[in-house]
Amino acid sequence: MTEDVNRQIRLAARPVGLPKNSDWNLVEDTVPTPGPGQVVVRNRFLSVDPAMRGWMNDRKSYVPPLPIDAVMRALTVGEVISSKNSEFAPGEAVAGLGGIQTFALGDGKDLQKVDLTLAPYPVWLDTLGIAGLTAYCGLLEVGEPKDGDTVLVSGAAGSVGSHVGQIAKVKGCRTVGIAGGSKKCAHLIDQFGFDAAIDYKHENLSEGLKRTCPDGIDIYFDNVGGDTLNAALARINVGARVVICGAISQYNATEIPSGPPAYINLLGRRSRMQGFIYFDYRDKWPAMQKDLAEWRASGAIKTEHDIAQGDVDIFPETLLRLFRGDNFGKLMIELPA
Ligand SMILES: NC(=O)c1ccc[n+]([C@@H]2O[C@H](COP(=O)([O-])OP(=O)(O)OC[C@H]3O[C@@H](n4cnc5c(N)ncnc54)[C@H](OP(=O)(O)O)[C@@H]3O)[C@@H](O)[C@H]2O)c1
Incomplete structure (x- = not known):
């Protein structure tokens, strides 16, 4: 699919209780182009996590509160589509904090290369994520x-x-x-x-x-x-x-x-x-991922995902499923290919 817009879900208001539709805005922005040192990733899967609810509050925590009008923070996996950062090349698969949007622009510091021969994208948000x-x-x-x-x-x-x-x-x-x-x-x-x-x-x-x-x-x-x-x-x-x-x-x-x-x-x-x-254990992740991959390969760990298919606009409703308990396994959104 050729994309000429970057669809984003942005925080419109701080929720009281369960988030409502009016707490979000769907925005269409231009597709970013990388400046020096920057990378653009096309997000393929968006992780939907309970912690997102806390990030929406105006409260000091282990990460800064999400500012109003910011793209919703989210873990993502996807493909580098353009890069002016010598560590990443177009076509590489990466995991990072790409947010609830189609394309993510960043300096690459939060990105980890992922090996799709070891496990497909969703597993990198699940057992290996x-x-x-x-x-x-x-x-x-x-x-x-x-x-x-x-x-x-x-x-x-x-x-x-x-x-x-x-x-x-x-x-x-x-x-x-x-x-x-x-x-x-x-x-x-x-x-x-x-x-x-x-x-x-x-x-x-x-x-x-x-x-x-x-x-x-x-x-x-x-x-x-x-x-x-x-x-x-x-x-x-x-x-x-x-x-x-x-x-x-x-x-x-x-x-x-x-x-x-x-x-x-x-x-x-x-x-x-x-x-x-x-x-906080980021330095140890590669060793942990090695163990997790071995346990997954041996069958000692079974990975179950609950994948909602659709565009970023399904995010507000998908997030609520976590609080109703109607997810079965790791909840994520697969964006249209
Ligand atoms: N410390 C960290 O670094 C870290 C990292 C990731 C996640 N977490 C935390 O780990 C926990 C699990 O996250 P997850 O991503 O694996 O989500 P999850 O367990 O896949 O989904 C959330 C589940 O929570 C249960 N739930 C929802 N509301 C509840 C309530 N009022 N009382 C009891 N259970 C309720 C539901 O299961 P039932 O149908 O069984 O009620 C729901 O399916 C969350 O608290 C999350 O914030 C912490």
């Missing part, structure tokens, strides 16, 4: 699993959660997943090899934890926050590691949520709770 790397950093670097540990994961059927469960299995742990609905819970066991699952939409969480973690929890990998975190803290073992990866249940909250009352168990059980951001 944000999902696999986040699970790897959070579980192995922060959680420090030991053989035989009980690892509890929330958001377990999602892209990060399913990788956490599968990597924990590789490391000889017992895995318990929390997910919404019987279909996702069956999938955790049949597809991702979890030992047990809790359907938090249909079972009392404390009862479910008693049933599935009779000997307590050694690692809790938290993607959800709120009541789920509190219920897990109530059952941690001595020396447990509580890995704070995300808190999706709170991302659209209109008031500051209160902390988990059961936090005091960290004291009595001599445990720790630690947050992390996966891109």
